[in-house]
Amino acid sequence: DQQVKQNSPSLSVQEGRISILNCDYTNSMFDYFLWYKKYPAEGPTFLISISSIKDKNEDGRFTVFLNKSAKHLSLHIVPSQPGDSAVYFCAASANGQNFVFGPGTRLSVLP
């Protein structure tokens, strides 16, 4: 039973437009959420995080939104750049325990 779901295996966006990656979770005990970006043959790289006490966190072109009642979070990238093309993983943890990862969404930003 997947606790963290990313229902879109892939997403294509035109350069300059907004990329929206979605993530849903089932465990209401999750209190910390992260997004990681992964290029081929590299380890996941931390991108942005959000605590359950917040509903939005912004860092440059990246914004994460958290809707606790819907158990849903999303990552917005604007404007999207070709270098953003990668696999994006949503991850969550509860009470400082291990991180649970979603299956990932492959983002392709087309020039």
Added chain:
Amino acid sequence: EAGVTQFPSHSVIEKGQTVTLRCDPISGHDNLYWYRRVMGKEIKFLLHFVKESKQDESGMPNNRFLAERTGGTYSTLKVQPAELEDSGVYFCASSQRQGGTEAFFGQGTRLTVV
């Protein structure tokens, strides 16, 4: 500051052999995690060390996998004997605190069992 480093970067072994993967976390990070990604699927948790102690090893698939973290510094993950389904990319990550902070990942070790 050096990041999380993993050795080797890739390993090809025959079924039944033994392989040991090593992870050097970021200096000062008490928390060390091992994860595995099989067949390009999701990244699955294996276990979590806090210093030298195993905090959570609920993700370890079976007793062919043995993880150690002597002295609370680097960690090793041994697979003995290796099976075909053990093939995948093994990631190590470390974090400073146990909760509310990101974990930093190594580049992974790609293990291929033939």
